[in-house]
Amino acid sequence: MPFLEMVGLSKSFGATKALDSVDLAVDTGEVRALVGENGSGKSTLMRILAGVIHPDQGRMRLDGREYAPHNPSDARRHGVAMVHQELSLCNHLSVAENVFLGVEPSRLGVLERNELERRTRDALSRLGYPDLSVDLQVGKLPIATRQIVEIARAVAIGCRVVVFDEPTSSLTEEDTERLFEVVRSLRNSGHAVVYISHFLDEVREVCDTVTVLRDGEVVPGDGAGRDGFSADPVGSLSNEEIVRRMVGRSVDELYPRSERRPGEVVLEVRGLTGRQRPSAVDLSLRRGEVLGVAGLNGSGRTELLRAIFGLDPVVRGEVRVAGILRSGAPFESWRMGMGMLSEDRKQEGLALGLTIADNMTLPCLHRFGRWGWVDHRAEEATARSWAESLGIRCRGVGQKVSDLSGGNQQKVAIGRLLLHDVDVLLLDEPTRGIDVVSKSQIYQLIDRAALQGKAVLFVSSYLPELLGVCDRIAVMRRGRLARTLPASEWTQEGIMAEATGA
Numbered sequence: 163m164p165f166l167e168m169v170g171l172s173k174s175f176g177a178t179k180a181l182d183s184v185d186l187a188v189d190t191g192e193v194r195a196l197v198g199e200n201g202s203g204k205s206t207l208m209r210i211l212a213g214v215i216h217p218d219q220g221r222m223r224l225d226g227r228e229y230a231p232h233n234p235s236d237a238r239r240h241g242v243a244m245v246h247q248e249l250s251l252c253n254h255l256s257v258a259e260n261v262f263l264g265v266e267p268s269r270l271g272v273l274e275r276n277e278l279e280r281r282t283r284d285a286l287s288r289l290g291y292p293d294l295s296v297d298l299q300v301g302k303l304p305i306a307t308r309q310i311v312e313i314a315r316a317v318a319i320g321c322r323v324v325v326f327d328e329p330t331s332s333l334t335e336e337d338t339e340r341l342f343e344v345v346r347s348l349r350n351s352g353h354a355v356v357y358i359s360h361f362l363d364e365v366r367e368v369c370d371t372v373t374v375l376r377d378g379e380v381v382p383g384d385g386a387g388r389d390g391f392s393a394d395p396v397g398s399l400s401n402e403e404i405v406r407r408m409v410g411r412s413v414d415e416l417y418p419r420s421e422r423r424p425g426e427v428v429l430e431v432r433g434l435t436g437r438q439r440p441s442a443v444d445l446s447l448r449r450g451e452v453l454g455v456a457g458l459n460g461s462g463r464t465e466l467l468r469a470i471f472g473l474d475p476v477v478r479g480e481v482r483v484a485g486i487l488r489s490g491a492p493f494e495s496w497r498m499g500m501g502m503l504s505e506d507r508k509q510e511g512l513a514l515g516l517t518i519a520d521n522m523t524l525p526c527l528h529r530f531g532r533w534g535w536v537d538h539r540a541e542e543a544t545a546r547s548w549a550e551s552l553g554i555r556c557r558g559v560g561q562k563v564s565d566l567s568g569g570n571q572q573k574v575a576i577g578r579l580l581l582h583d584v585d586v587l588l589l590d591e592p593t594r595g596i597d598v599v600s601k602s603q604i605y606q607l608i609d610r611a612a613l614q615g616k617a618v619l620f621v622s623s624y625l626p627e628l629l630g631v632c633d634r635i636a637v638m639r640r641g642r643l644a645r646t647l648p649a650s651e652w653t654q655e656g657i658m659a660e661a662t663g664a
Contacts, residue, residue, distance in 0.1 A: 163226060164189045165354045166211075166323055171220035173206055180206040181217070182378045187393075188323070193345060193355040195365040195396060198375035198408050199597040200567030201555070204358050207375070208325045211356075212244040213237035224323070235264045243316035244325040249308055253301030258282040260300050261315045285318035286310070288347070290340040305506070306333050306459045313341065317348075324348055325356045328595050330364060335623075335658065336458070342368045360597045361624070362401045372396050374407040381407045409599050416602050417630030418609050424448035424633065428617045429500070429586045431470060434479035439465040439641035442479070447586065452608060452618040454632035454649070456625060456657045462641040463621045464505055467588045470619075471495050471502040483586060496525050501579035505591040505621070511575045514564040518556060519545035521563050522578045548577050553603055569600025576607055587611060590621045605631050625654045637661050 164187035173181040181203045188194045198204050209215045213231030222229040231237035251260050258279045267277040282296045316324050330338045345368050357369050371393045374381040383394040429447040439462030447453050457463045468474040472492045481488040483498040504510035522545045530541040545559040552573045593601040622628050636646040637660040644660050
């Protein structure tokens with residue numbers, strides 16, 4: 163009998179059926195990949211397992227006993243922990259306080275702080291971060307380090323079942339390798355692990371078996387797994403077959419790339435220096451060109467884009483768009499024909515409480531009215547046309563952005579730049595946390611923008627997409643652009659060697 167059994171689970175949200183009679187079983191000493199498009203039901207299934215929501219139908223068993231957690235704390239007491247894609251940390255608390263939030267060690271109702279900190283240091287050491295101070299306030303940590311704190315929370319409480327939901331979305335390659343070692347250690351020590359990822363190379367690297375979800379249902383495998391549950395060994399399936407199961411059809415080309423003919427220089431950066439990063443950066447970008455920026459977390463990639471756009475202060479240097487010097491606030495960048503997509507779409511990239519139409523048209527409301535009045539019919543008609551063009555799956559442009567899947571949220575954010583008809587697109591991690599098919603669609607949007615003569619500056623931690631999408635790739639190291647070459651002259655190993663100074 164498998165250690166974890168989920169049988170006949172169904173869940174609806176209003177008229178939307180998120181899960182339809184899903185069966186899943188994972189045994190101890192097994193790492194199960196759970197893959198599918200955004201909106202396929204993966205996160206809903208795992209939120210049921212973690213006690214965040216309750217199923218409408220079905221049952222679960224854990225180590226042979228009925229399992230029906232009332233809430234996440236109850237799930238953790240039963241030995242089930244979840245490492246979330248969207249960080250669920252309290253930024254005002256310390257690292258140690260976050261790791262044991264809700265399960266703090268105490269004696270006679272009094273917090274045992276020394277024990278709290280000792281156990282936190284032990285968990286961080288297992289993750290390869292023995293020097294991370296447990297007293298630091300989480301809100302002051304970079305995103306990658308916050309992700310480590312999230313993972314340490316699951317490791318520290320000694321859970322038997324651990325769910326990783328896109329755990330590497332904010333990690334460097336080195337940090338990702340450390341995480342893989344932790345996952346392997348959990349498997350070797352008899353844990354049952356569920357690993358959700360949109361990176362199929364990660365699935366092959368760390369997972370034993372794979373289950374595919376599509377439209378809230380398990381896609382049948384080639385053969386039954388343990389006790390009749392459908393599963394396939396990862397090594398028995400090609401990437402093409404996994405993607406075909408995810409979408410119900412073949413994806414023609416993951417990295418679409420038309421023949422591009424770059425034109426004149428439209429973005430010119432000279433000696434750009436921020437308070438800490440970037441440092442004396444020079445670059446030029448032509449119309450119809452996609453320039454990728456690689457580098458480790460902390461190398462200054464994001465800071466470079468923010469400085470170019472005017473979000474971060476510039477100590478010296480200049481930015482010219484179509485020969486005109488940019489100075490002042492980001493609003494001036496918009497007026498000059500430059501738009502930016504933030505890596506943190508939920509905090510900076512989108513207004514989640516507003517509608518799709520509102521988010522798309524915010525930078526150019528003047529087009530839809532006069533004297534302070536907005537013609538909402540014209541606004542919604544324009545947004546509807548763009549939503550159809552971008553393939554955004556939604557009930558209508560009046561739907562709140564917070565209700566959309568990650569891939570569709572990202573399309574809304576990119577759609578805003580395209581609707582505003584900017585000449586220069588600054589894209590910071592545009593495919594982070596979205597599924598393979600949505601990534602391919604965003605690559606198509608980037609390719610289409612380049613064909614229309616737009617210039618794209620594309621920051622990414624995922625080297626295969628930089629090599630597949632970009633015309634040239636620049637590598638950042640310690641705030642400086644180390645080297646820029648045509649994409650055809652780079653390899654993944656070469657980029658990493660340049661990024662690390664090897």
